[in-house]
Amino acid sequence: MALPFAAATLLTQTGASDATLYVDPPSIEDPAILLGDNIVIHIMIDSVSDMKTCEFNLTFSPSVLSVLRITKLAVQGQYPDSKLDLDSDNGYIWISLVYKTALTITTDTAILEIEFYVKDYGATDLHFQSSELLDTGGAPIPHETRDGFVRIILRNIVVKQISPTYSETYVGRIIPINVTTLNDGNIPETFTVSLFYDSTLIDTMDAVDLPPTENITVTFNWDTASAPPLMTPYTIKAEASTVPYEVNTTDNTLVDGTIKLKIVGDVDGDGAVDINDLIAWDDAYESHAGDPSWNAQADINNDSVVDKADATLILDHYKETL
Numbered sequence: 001m002a003l004p005f006a007a008a009t010l011l012t013q014t015g016a017s018d019a020t021l022y023v024d025p026p027s028i029e030d031p032a033i034l035l036g037d038n039i040v041i042h043i044m045i046d047s048v049s050d051m052k053t054c055e056f057n058l059t060f061s062p063s064v065l066s067v068l069r070i071t072k073l074a075v076q077g078q079y080p081d082s083k084l085d086l087d088s089d090n091g092y093i094w095i096s097l098v099y100k101t102a103l104t105i106t107t108d109t110a111i112l113e114i115e116f117y118v119k120d121y122g123a124t125d126l127h128f129q130s131s132e133l134l135d136t137g138g139a140p141i142p143h144e145t146r147d148g149f150v151r152i153i154l155r156n157i158v159v160k161q162i163s164p165t166y167s168e169t170y171v172g173r174i175i176p177i178n179v180t181t182l183n184d185g186n187i188p189e190t191f192t193v194s195l196f197y198d199s200t201l202i203d204t205m206d207a208v209d210l211p212p213t214e215n216i217t218v219t220f221n222w223d224t225a226s227a228p229p230l231m232t233p234y235t236i237k238a239e240a241s242t243v244p245y246e247v248n249t250t251d252n253t254l255v256d257g258t259i260k261l262k263i264v265g266d267v268d269g270d271g272a273v274d275i276n277d278l279i280a281w282d283d284a285y286e287s288h289a290g291d292p293s294w295n296a297q298a299d300i301n302n303d304s305v306v307d308k309a310d311a312t313l314i315l316d317h318y319k320e321t322l
Contacts, residue, residue, distance in 0.1 A: 019048040019133060019141055021056065023126045023148025024110070031153040031245040035118055038068060041126065041148055043112035048133060051103045051141060054080075054111060055096040056131035061124035062091035064152060069115040070095070075103060080111075092129065102136045121154035121186055156184040156247050157191055157240045160215065162256035164236060168269060171229040171261045173302065175222045177202075179238045183210040184251075192241045195220045197227060197234040197259070207240075224261055231271050231322055233258035265317035267297045272321040277314050281306065 024042045033039060045054065066088040072079055080097040097111060126148035133141035163178040183189050188209045195202040205218045227234065236259060240252045262269050267277040284295035284306040300310040 019143035020046045020146060021131055021143055022146035026146065027149045029151040029153060031155060033118060033152055037118045038115055039118065040113060040115050042110040044108050044110050045105055046108045047106065048141060049104045050135040051133050052136050053096065053098050053134040057092055057094045057129040059092045059127045059129045061122065062089055064120055064122040064124045065116040065150065066119055067093060067114065068117045071113040073110050073113060075109055075111055118152055121152045123151040125149055153187055154185040154247060155243045155245050157189060157243060158182040158184045158251040159238045159240050159254035162236050162238050162254060164257050164259050166259060168260035168262060170264045170300065171227065172225050172264065175224060175259065177220045177222055177236065178217050179220065180215055180217045181207060181240050182215050183212055186212045189243055191243055193218055194239045196237040227261055229261045229263045229322060233260040263317060263320050263322065265300060265314035273314060273317045273319060281311055281314055
């Protein structure tokens with residue numbers, strides 16, 4: 001028994017369909033894409049029968065992209081009539097494509113090409129805010145949509161700060177030095193941080209999966225036993241390894257601070273262990289950190305008190321000079 005016309009129309013509008021309207025490629029996340037570059041996507045359709053009209057509103061982030069060009073593509077030998085409302089400032093493309101002869105498409109087919117200009121770093125969906133496919137009779141064709149996604153990747157590692165525990169100390173001590181680095185990009189990054197005194201490597205440490213816009217501080221322990229004492233302070237430098245397609249490599253290196261290494265017992269730092277150092281020790285005798293008479297340089301053995309043990313070390317190195 002034949003269905004009444006109204007029932008047949010209802011089935012046409014609500015029946016199951018494999019028709020799909022989608023963005024190709026589904027994702028663009030190429031770190032080689034830079035500000036000022038252009039990217040191209042296609043609006044695709046698949047598995048649709050008797051399609052007379054395709055209409056949709058595609059939205060995007062106007063802070064990341066703007067539209068340069070929209071090109072209708074020939075499908076089965078025909079170009080559609082079209083109406084377009086484009087607003088790059090507000091981030092949308094509304095378009096209506098009407099074909100003279102209804103289309104039956106059984107394989108993935110491009111119907112539109114859109115070229116975007118890359119304005120800034122960041123991420124945006126290419127989202128079908130609304131869509132409608134109509135058949136020859138003007139009835140809706142059930143379909144699904146698949147959005148696209150674009151991420152313009154910013155990769156940049158910055159060495160922000162070097163913080164030595166001491167600006168001067170005795171050779172042979174272990175000096176903790178904090179190095180702070182920033183992931184100034186928009187994806188997690190793994191990189192290495194290396195610390196130097198002058199041009200000599202102290203150590204290298206890893207930063208693993210540092211999230212975007214976050215800092216990490218790593219502590220290096222410089223064992224100064226192998227570094228000769230000098231009158232001229234050593235310069236401290238930190239370097240972060242570059243990541244692929246990094247936008248600025250000049251801020252991967254930071255020279256920040258100096259550390260003077262002295263002969264053990266050279267309290268006044270003049271390059272010689274002599275009576276003046278014993279006088280400086282005597283002035284600070286029996287003081288603790290925080291006391292008015294405290295002199296950290298007179299605490300030779302670094303036990304937070306100036307006592308006879310420190311005088312013994314001065315005498316052990318008495319008359320040594322640089």
